[in-house]
Amino acid sequence: MPWLAPVAAPRRGRVEKAIMATPVEEVRGDPQDATEAFEAKNQLTELSLPERQLGLGEECPVLFVSRLGSAESAASNVSWLQQPSAHVLEVPAEEDRALKFRAPGWLSKLNAGFRRRIAPFPLFAKAVPQGCVVVASVKGEDLALLTDEGPPSLGKLFQEPPIGWLEPVGPLIKAAHDPRVKALILKIGPLSCGYAKIVELRRSMDYFKASGKNLVAYMDGGAEKEYYLALGCDEIYIPPGGNLRLQGFSTTTNFLRGVFDEVGVEPVVVRIGAYKGAGDTINRRNSTEEFRMVQSLLMNQTAEFWLKSVEADLQKSREEIMDLWENPCTDPMRLAYRKYITASLYFDQVKEMIAIRHRSRRFSFSLKERPARLFAMRSFLKAVGRGRRILPGLPGVRGPCIAIINAGGEISANGAINARGLVDLLEQAELNRNVKAVVLRVDSPGGDALTSELIWRRILKLRSVKPVVASMVDVAASGGYFLSMGCSAIVAEDTTITGSIGVVAVLFKLQELYKKLGLNEEAIGIGKYSKFFVPGRLPSEEEKALFETDVQSSYQDFVQKAAFCRNMTWDQAHAVAQGRVWKGEDARKLGLVDAEGGVWRAIEVAKRMAKIPDNRGVNLRTIRGSRRLFGGRGGGDEEDVRADLSPSSFSSMGQPMVLADDAVGDYMKMIGGIVPGSQAWTQGLGLVGGLALQQFLAPLLLSVDKEVRRRNPFVDLFS
DSSP: OGGGSOSSOOOTTSOOEEEOSSOOOOOOSSTTHHHHHHHHHHTOOOOOHHHHHHTOBTTBOOOEEESSSOOOOGGGTGGGGSOOOHHHHSOOOGGGOSSOOOOOOHHHHHHHHHHHHHSOOOTTOOOOOTTEEEEEEEEETTTEEEOOOOSOOGGGGGSOOOOOTTSSSOHHHHHHTOTTEEEEEEEEEEEOSOHHHHHHHHHHHHHHHHTTOEEEEEESEEOHHHHHHHTTSSEEEOOTTOEEOOOOOOOOOOOOHHHHHHHTOEEEEEEESTTOOTTHHHHOSSOOHHHHHHHHHHHHHHHHHHHHHHHHHHTOOHHHHHHHHHSOOOOHHHHHHTTSSSBOOOHHHHHHHHHHHTOBOSSTTOOSOBOOOEEEHHHHHHHHTTOTTTSTTOTTBSSSEEEEEEEESOBSTTSSBOHHHHHHHHHHHHHOTTEEEEEEEEEEOEEEHHHHHHHHHHHHHHHTTSOEEEEEEEEEETHHHHHHTTSSEEEEOTTOEEEOOOEEEEEEEOHHHHHHHTOOOOOOOSSTTTTTTOTTSOOOHHHHHHHHHHHHHHHHHHHHHHHHHTTOOHHHHHHHOTTOEEEHHHHHHHTSOOEEOOHHHHHHHHHHHTTOOTTSOOEEEEOOOOBOTTSSBSSOGGGOOOTTTOGGGGGGGGSOEEEOOHHHHHHHHHTTOOOTTSOGGGGGGHHHHHHHHHHHHHHHHHHHHHHHHHHOTTOOTTO
């Protein structure tokens, strides 16, 4: 099998580390190493069916060559292929948990206070006032940190991007360790993310409250998801004119086959897996029984999770909470009377009330107490920076280094997750000797099969050198799971959507549309299948058979790799594959996921795999790609691409794609979210349908963008 072959011949003058699946001769970093690697490659043989089910053959070594480490035999290096032990996945003792507030000692407070007085403030940053109340707002898909500070100033261009809520050491954790902060007001806006991100944010909110500080939520309105986040605060306020609509969960699916038939478009969809519903929205007029079953299961599990959480937070019976779905109550006054919120107040009243509640003396020699000053969260983050020296007891800033790599969005040649960019980040983590382990944050519905495989191969190579732990966020399905399964261990929230191990390929034929438009397309080619991708002609039966064979081969390869990485037989992996999506809790029971939790749980697993004691702190460093001053990715001109609308992004439409099932899109739509990497305006068409619509509109939009940038080089429609 080609994916079992060596990556490349070792380079002379480097220290190589050859890792085999079976004991073979030791590969040393001498002048003969290239010859030995070439001979090992020639010894690869085709696997028989039993060996294919096991993922490995007795005579077929898996060879990785790294520029780090010493040359060792395979017998001492086969352990990296094994699944994590029970000890590694065991939850540490409560006092050794990675995300647990520990009050700093007096010496640490004294040292941090002294450093705060003498440390220079960052450029264009305000000093944090003593006894202040931090005001922040959170909304959107990535829970982006937002504050109402007006338009960006020139100084903000030279600042590092603000730390988001989902960073391991996020804003709430920093505010918890700053003695100058007395309380925090969180303004909650419309949320378009999934529940996994909110669960993780609520852990940071619990951390902040454990420091003894007041956390207050304000929201103009919302639904189940916004209310679930607000329940993590001490108090909840809604203005008299606001409304909280708790009406339950429902989902809809739009099928476009009738529209395509009317306009003369013939979609050719090939998918492998009984539950692989990707493409149903453009190829069928209604859903299949399997698709409806998965949708109903996801909806019931989401409703059960929400009811159970709200029941525990409000200390109310389930019947009383479900009564809100049968008899909705949107009036804030009635909600306050029924103890669902604290009170109905306007935002200025909430800020004034909290400021007076935490009044204090501005200076030690002052005689009069004054209301606490309100301070924007963005300004707070600029002032404290990483907080290593000025925030006493801050976690994640001292100790052995663990790298955090974020992989979110669509997987394609030029998408948010692309082989060149992510492979470079993985290589940085491998070559940095200070990095003891890597946590890969995956939030992707998948995409191009080849790009996913290339990144999977690089993750597997990094795993042979140091532990790599996958931390799934909202969605890590299909191609997102392809990346995750190459890691040493997988950690996911119970509300994460994962699985969808399947392959789909879509092609559009426009013969009837061309006839209606009076367009005549003539094609001349050499080769039996050379005209298969011509849009103006329908494929023959032989061409369809070749198309289906290609997709079937990709599916078998996907399942085989999943079986290899998860220590399953091919039949076991196929039983949980077939394109079906799973909640994180079910995936853990089926062996697709190792542990439950968020990024801090993944850090605990990474610490144990790197043999770092539980009671020892770690230094968390996020590895990011280079950025330009005025946007875009760093590098040469060839890297300045349009992530969503470049022509190469749509060339994979006729190729096998490891794209998540349409049930994922319907689920995110049900909870008011957006699938990572997709567009909000194509959400109702499903993942494949949305990609198809973008494909049709791409030439027009790119031509408009090109003309606009020709006239004004400083304007970019798609940046």
